[in-house]
Amino acid sequence: MSYYTFFKRALFKPLVQVLMRPRLEGTERVPLSGGALVAGNHVSGWDTLVIPAMLPRQMTFPAKAELFVSRGPVSRVVAWFVTVVGILPMDRSGGRASASSMDVVLDALRAGKVVGIFPEGTRSPDGRLYRGRTGVARLALATGVPVIPVGVQHTHPPSWRRSVVRFGEPLDFSAYAGAGNDRDVLRHVTDEVMAAIQALSGQPYVEVYASGVKAALREGREVEAVEVERPGLGRTAPPLPHRP
Template identity: 80%
Template sequence: MNWYTFFKRGLFTPAIRVLLRPRVLGREHVPRTGGALVAANHVSGWDTLVVPAMLPRQMTFPAKAELFVARSPVSWVVSRFLKAVDILPMDRAGGRASASSMDVVLDALREGKVVGIFPEGTRSPDGRMYRGRTGVARLALATGVPVVPVGLRNTRPGWRRPVVRFGPPLDFSAYAGAGNDRDVLRHVTDEVMAAIHDLSGQRYVEAYANGVKTALKEGRSIDVVELDRPGQGRVAPPVPGSRS
């Protein structure tokens, strides 16, 4: 038994079960072997704890690279812990550093690991679902791994029990040859978000959460459009090699 397994089974998962009493549905949808992306909505800081605790396999998350730098005794402990449980360092500065960080995530998926991702890129400012970033599509198309959608409810602290619903894996291998086609990346991302939306039951906003958060901080009003579900009104791009 490795350190991660000991920590998860002996401490982490029991603590989450006692503290939050989450209800978990659909864990049979998580592939038992091989790489996979676990994509979830993001409404609370607890999400990053609830999902890996309830997942039947070991899962890793990308985390900002600054957390891996030991500048003090506390940060040394944090950095050692993150490395011990196989969290992936992600450089957010842009350019070559960010590209190299993405390679780390790609390597993990190709090695058969499960990687968790929040396609919205940040927590929802108001409990609604926001537009997904295309990083989830880029990772899925580059590696060919399935995407397991996860719908989270009630993970904000309160009297209601959190609900974690795993959905059937999504296979986008038909678009593997599309490269960086923007229409394909948006379609795949919207399909992932639509599956998460169906599991979470949230209202959907056709806007990026970061933009809304910035506007709120600056005291600006911002007009947003609510749709029935992600991708509404968009036509799926043709599959590469098809005659459509």
């Protein structure tokens, strides 16, 4: 039995089941083998436990590289834990280091692993769904793996309401595989992923980045965050890349 399986059975899943009493929908939609991206909304820090605890396959997340550095007793335990359960280190300093970190995620997907990602890039500041970052599109197009949307609700424990975890139909963007770094394609794919998440989570959608709203709130500035019906509203799908 792997460390991941042990911790999931002995700690993660029992803890989630006791605190959140989650109701699951659509687990049969998760492919039983092969690489996949699980893309979800992010309303609570507990989402990083709830989703993998309820997923019928082993799943890993990218995490900041600082967690893997041992500086004291506590950090040594954290570094050991994230290593043995297969969390992927991500360098967020930018440049070549960040690019190399992305290669770690690409290698995991190509090796047939399931990787979780929150396209919003940060937790929602107010419970609404915010504009997705295009990293999810870049990973999907570079590897050809399906994107499995997931929508969670009521993941702030303890809550009198049962948490809900809904998995959607896998999304296939292989038709755009030859698009490279085309910005219109990356935005279209990202919006389609966010639309699928919204359909599962039932959240109002805001066409701005959550990080910008959080920064404005910290600085005491007002920010316009107008809700729209769905991600990508009014934008047409880009043409498929030419194939000889």
